[in-house]
Amino acid sequence: MSENKETDCLCFYVNGKKVTENNADPETMLLSYLRERLRLTGTKYGCGGGGCGACTVMVSRYQPGTKTILHYSANACLLPVCQLQGAAVTTVEGIGNTRTRVHPVQERIAKAHGSQCGFCTPGMVMSMYTLLRNKPQPNMEDITVALGGNLCRCTGYRPIVDGCKTFSPESNCCQANGNGAGCCVNGDSEMCFVGTHDIDCVFQEPPPQLFDQEDLLPLDPTQDLIFPPELIMEPQVSQLFRGERMVWVSPVSLEELIQLKTSHPQAPLVMGNTNIGPDIKFKGAWHPIIISPTRVQELFEVTKTLQGVCFGAGCSLSVVKALLEGLVQEIPEEKTEIYRSLLQQLGNLGGQQIRNVASIGGNIVSAYPNSDLNPVFAAGNCTLNVVSKRGRREILLNKDFFVGFGKTSLKPDEIVLSVFIPVSRQGEFMRAFRQAPRKENALATVTTGMRVMFIEGSSVVKELSIYYGGVGPCTVSATKTCAAVIGRYRGNFSQLTLSEAYTQLLDEISLSPSHPGGQVEFRRSLTLSLLFKFNLQMLHKLWEMVWTGSLFAPIGRVSSAIRPLPKQLQPSLQEFQAVVKGQSGDDPVGRPIMHRSAISQATGEAVYCDDIPKMDGELHLVLVTSTRPHAKILDIDISEALRVPGVVDVITSKDIPGKKFRTFTGIDEGILAQNEVSCVGHMVCAVVADNRKQAKRGAALVKIAYEDLPGPVFTVEEAIEKQSFFLPQRMIERGNVDEAFDKVDHIYEGEIRLGGQEHFYMETQSMVVVPSGEERELKVYLSCQHPTYAQTLGIPSNRVSCHVKRVGGAFGGKVTKTSIIACITSVAAWKTGRAVRCVLERGEDMLITGARHPVLGKHKVGFMNDGRIIAADLHYYANSGNTADESLLVIEKILLHLDNAYNVPNLRGRSVACKTNLPSNTAFRGFGVPQSMLVTENMINDVAMKLGCNFLFPEQIREINMYKEVSLTHYKFEFDPKNLLRCWDECKEKSDYGSRRKSVAQFNQQNRWKKRGMATIPIKFDIFSVRVSVRQAASLVHIYKDGSVLVSHGGTEMGQGIHTKMQQVASRELHIPASLIHITETDTSAVPNTCPSAASFGTDANGMAVKDACEILYQRLEPVRKQNPEGTWQTWVTSAFIQRISLSATGYYRGHDLYMDWEKQEGQPYAYFTYGACCSEVEVDCLTGDYRTVRTDIVMDIGRSINPSVDIGQIEGAFIQGLGLYTLEELKFSPSGVLYTRGPSQYKIPAVCDIPLQFNVYLLSGSDNPHAIYSSKGIGEPVLFLGSSVFFAIKDAVAAARVEAGMVGTFTLNSPATPERTCLACNTPFTQKIPASKQGSFQPWALSIP
Ligand SMILES: Cc1cc2nc3c(=O)[nH]c(=O)nc-3n(C[C@H](O)[C@H](O)[C@H](O)COP(=O)(O)OP(=O)(O)OC[C@H]3O[C@@H](n4cnc5c(N)ncnc54)[C@H](O)[C@@H]3O)c2cc1C
């Protein structure tokens, strides 16, 4: 093929329609093509790097070899459009919609309440839809595997899984099988413990259900789009696509491919694009020519022989997995050792979408240091068949093949044709292990393949091969260790040999303390403990096969090292109260009504900010941020940027008319840096161009000259040393703490560090600002929690209207930061007179917008022998970053919550906001409470440990110190803890705490290397905010002549279901069905001066405002109702209009008169408390730090729930977010303050694999709340803290592990309790072997924050 030929025409199908593209650009991915070119915006952008699944589509291709159609899910963000020749793509719009027919998957996820903000929903739908196309009756494992590559930040996954579970015949009850068959309620089944049923439900009236099984559409495969016949007949011809900067060549024969590679040895072969794609996108790699051999049949051939199986290098990892799964069933088990090891790795490698496209050859040649497959291939003696112009050759995949980071010994022009995986021989055994930051869909920290061959009938080692990933620049071999085992002890695979081997291994695989990726001690200990696991497994094998008395048998307690952690999801309960008898069927209040946009979200019709069609002349804005942590700006040179074609302007601080700062909580914050930058990521200027690509290119060419300022401050210790604080500091004291310390039996001082947390809302910061061209009017469409904040520019607010249709998740991160970015975008729109769109990429968003405040908490506690805490002195240091933002409110809230549920007579707290040179931290669900209470609960834990856990469990210390009767808090606010105690007692009862505690103790006695732990944690969480001005709300309600009703209010819909609840309120107040009521977007021109939707009081405030407006209108209709008592709503409305009665009203809610006097240290800062308790149990693998939450039970007092499904959704979602905060999510900064963790590949939020195996939620019955609408309570934030029950359960398990090492008493476990921290805290013989690097003798890879 001549590379000089003209560009070809690309042809593929999308949703059954042919797409012909004459100018296909090799740099365009399917995601942007769908969204921008085809205007199919249901497929979402979440990360752009294959890590979140928001962009999932189904790709179907004809397989000429088997004459079948292959359907697979794929990430559209990594799928080059040029690769789609001959493919049929199905997007969420292609499977169902509200105009014709909603697909059962869309319907079931929506009806099971699996869609909150909805941003992840289309991706979830498409993953599940693809599974059903391949397997209409999937089992639970199929479902969790299919959803493993999709992230959701709102729901906590349980409802999504429950919706999907309705397709599975595996379930025990109608709750999960979608057709009502086999249910105990019908008397069909003896066993029913799913959903809201319990074992007695056969005999009782069924309790209320979250969704109705009878109501679901059946799955009807005949409705699916057929594969376009044209694509089956399509002739295979090579193609070339010429883009602006790249040429894409797609050969169809091997000869052509060899020819191309010979001519362009540096051109990559793009198969799945899961390595090349992210390299281009995130690392700026550029390739003038790309060769795409996905249509070269030879690369997909699979040959099975007696010696092994040979996979074409192009085979996807999913195909490899499926074929190996078949083989292990077909051939004798002893021949499948290597196959099973590969399957072990493939089960956890990436998500399903990645495995579906990533090729086996690509994985090998990418030569990632932590590739999961390469250590297995290498240890398993696998070979590559490679081809080039010079002919074919075979290469053994061994240590000589992997020569460096991303480098192999392949010659540049060589092509891997196939990979040969041998069957295992007699006496040969192989195992693979990996430990990753998250159980699934995460690159491994350490991964390994280990193979041994014994001399037949003996335990003498003939061959031993051990390879590791994650411990060097490439896959590395432990050659010397293997030789030592074989040579020195004549290969007798005994413990003695191994203990020598550990020493050898430590010597051979040593890492520099500054090793990229950090976790050096952990990685090194994993190399040992994984070898230990291998050793035990082999001993077990030998013991089974050639029992000799001298062999140590890994049975009993020791066998726990090789038993996997439990994995099977169990049925869960969600229990809530039915509405009162006699409540009208039309009155939706108190019923589990589906989120009002759930179906539109599931069909992809729901419009998010970036789905708004492009305006005429629209520009795109890209921010330029500081690369220095603290420096003077000497010069900003924009000349080169302005020369980039398409770049229209560069906005600097000078362009801002009027005030160049925003004022939050009384402190000014610059909009764009003027003379100085104070963190990496500080916004300096913004480039606007005709499209995003051009704006990005322009941004890269802005040259900023800096002069570094000395001594940047990153940690709280540095801030304390330099007295770098935002003022005022806060202090509160009850009793006399100092005096009380003199009278106690014990005093203990401890500390805990809690890392920050990235909001990771699935929809990144997005906005479109449109100037009307007249009288300085601007319309701002944005995704934010506080639209009024975004009215800016020194223009009167009556010219700037802000519109929020919906927000794809916010969690506190879309208040202040969004308003600043909206200011910049508005300036650009104002200056250029054109519409400007700004949608941050995930990495930019994570870098710029800050996170939850990391906190260092110190405590000094005085207590008695009986467990009573008499005095406590707590210090909190919050790392605020470079600006104050809302930090001063955060540190106040920290102090107001430090008592949690405990009545400590002498209690003092001090908090301070540390000013550092990190990106400014901001509000995050809980607003300081999750940090505050963790310190308190850690103190309680320390008291228990100090007194000896066998004497008193932490739960007993909690009970001893809990508020028991009407009491005053430390700020002298009177409250009744009755419902707190009820939640606590019911939680213990429902979780069967007492007997499970005993089982845990028994388990720990019986297992040496696995430990279980339990923790029960209470919460008392205030609702409402002390800030006077934001405690109000307004609404506007119109009744139209046709009887339909339009409600506007000041709250924003972020997935928390506020619009659904407002619809319920209006329905009740107007006495009309909810179907007559529409909730419009939040619009500051309809309801002005909106307050933030935050602090769990959106429904409380806006609900009252909507109620007020509806009451006014209902009153106004009173005369017409009296005139015609038999009339209908419609006739009354018509009469009212004729009688000139206004059918429009505003509603207002003034909020409670709350205050806090910090001088007097007293106040009534809150209206009421939401209470709850949570019991979690975990199982920890002490050798790796991996853990599973075996069970969680939550009892919450949320008054009378307006909508139990929405509230249970908030509870479960917040719990999982808390579990992420305390056990998983880690922000990492370089020693110079650069955020490393800028996407889902580096920053792990919980995935489906993280949900508790059994997850029960109970809403406390019989609770009333006179302070909020319909006796409900705010619930958005409180439960997040209960995720700490998992943290303390891990700590409990670690304590048990430490006893094995002879260590009792207190110890520090910082949050999050990652596998790294957990494993190191367990203090196993392996962690003990790792020599600690001398502090100060090296620069660690990452800062220790806070
Ligand atoms: C979100 C995500 C999660 C991941 N998780 C994991 C994980 O947990 N474990 C893990 O091991 N990996 C993981 N990976 C890496 C992934 O497995 C590899 O990127 C993938 O296997 C590479 O295959 P590909 O077909 O996509 O390669 P491409 O990106 O298409 O190509 C990669 C390289 O291989 C070369 N190449 C491809 N085929 C050939 C051939 N036949 N002959 C010669 N050279 C060839 C190309 O020239 C190119 O240099 C992950 C990747 C992503 C994006």
Ligand code: FES
């Ligand atoms: S946007 Fe494609 S995986 Fe995240």
Ligand code: FES
């Ligand atoms: S509903 Fe899943 S991210 Fe919001």
